[in-house]
Amino acid sequence: MDHIPHVSAPESATDEPGSSFNATPAFDPVALRYREDGLTPQKQREYVEALADTGLACAAAARIGVSVQSVNRLQRRADAASFNLACAAARRHGARRLHAIAWERAIEGTIKRHYYHGELKGEERVYNDRLLIYLLGKTEHLLDEPEEARAVARNWQPWVEALEAGAPPPDLDAAPPEPPRPEPTPEEIEEDLAAELTGDEVWQEDGVWWTSFPPPAGFDGWEIEVFGMEGYRRQLSPAELEVAEAGEKEADEEEVSHGVALRDLHFGFAGGRADYAAAQESARRRAEEVALRAFFASREAEASETSGSSAGNPGEELAAWAGIEETP
DSSP: OOOOOOOOOSSOOOSSOOSSOOSOOOOOOOOOOOOTTSOOHHHHHHHHHHHHHHSOHHHHHHHHTOOHHHHHHHHTSTTOHHHHHHHHHHHHHHHHHHHHHHHHHHHHOEEEEEEETTEEEEEEEEOOHHHHHHHHHHHGGGOOOOHHHHHHHHTHHHHHHHHHHTOOOOOTTSOOOOOOOOOOOHHHHHHHHHHTOOSOSEEEETTEEEEOSOOOTTOOSOEESOTTSTTOEEEOOHHHHHHHHHHHHHHHHHHHHHHHHHHHHHHTOTTHHHHHHHHHHHHHHHHHHHHHHHHHHHHHHHHHHHHTSOOOOHHHHHHHHHOOOOOO
16 A cells, blocks of 8 residues: 655644744733643743744644644733734744745655555655645735845945945945946947948039038138027138049939930840849948948048148048948
8 A cells, every 4th residue: 555645744843932033022921810731921031932933823832832823812901912923023033944944845846655465665856836825825925024224225335335345334324336338339339330320421503512511620711600509600621622522423323324224224235134133232221331432531530630641532431330331
């Protein structure tokens, strides 16, 4: 016949004084006409301590040798308010013990032995998730941490550093220091700057090229207003003008190529569809390139005019940054 092991209960009662409930709440024992083996004032104190140790009313009553019914009758008395408060405080301590047992059983499980004809044949470790969920739900409201503990969690690093150094604890009311923000990389800076480009920074009006970018050092061209004011504009510098005109020429060539592809597609000439798709992609790339060229040309012109050296080719820097191949 298979042996069905009995599920172990929480720690058995002992005659040792409770260790987890070091400071029993002061309360006035209920004055009763009691028997020597009943709930004397000393028994009431022992019950409160046992309840703090076990967290179970039946186990606490069994430890001091009384019935649970006797304790319940005592708690229903009108003059038992002090005793009931002490029991409520004891249950908080007992809830922590039940919580610890639940976690232990959830993590480590319990041993279940298998017998055959009275002989032990094997063992397995069983995890009781239902017990864990039940106990957590019954005791979670009793385990709210005090505000001081939450303040330590918010100031964790300075608190443990002070603890390690043997220094006084830090002020819990002070806000925790913010971690230093990492410095942006050059690539991130370039990406942020490029994201600010709208394509309206450089334009042509009545045959004259204008820009809202700040002027390079030594600029002597025509300006309207002062940079930073609403409506500011200026003419392009020679280096910027060279890039802008080159971009316009490329855009014109791209427009003609796009038109040719549309024509071939319409009339069904050879390569029409492929040329049209390639023209669309090329037009998109060129539009991005024109905006980026204007941005890098402003930087290149400012650097070259400040140093007094001849302006280099801003398209090389643009190609290196954006991965655009320069056409000869």
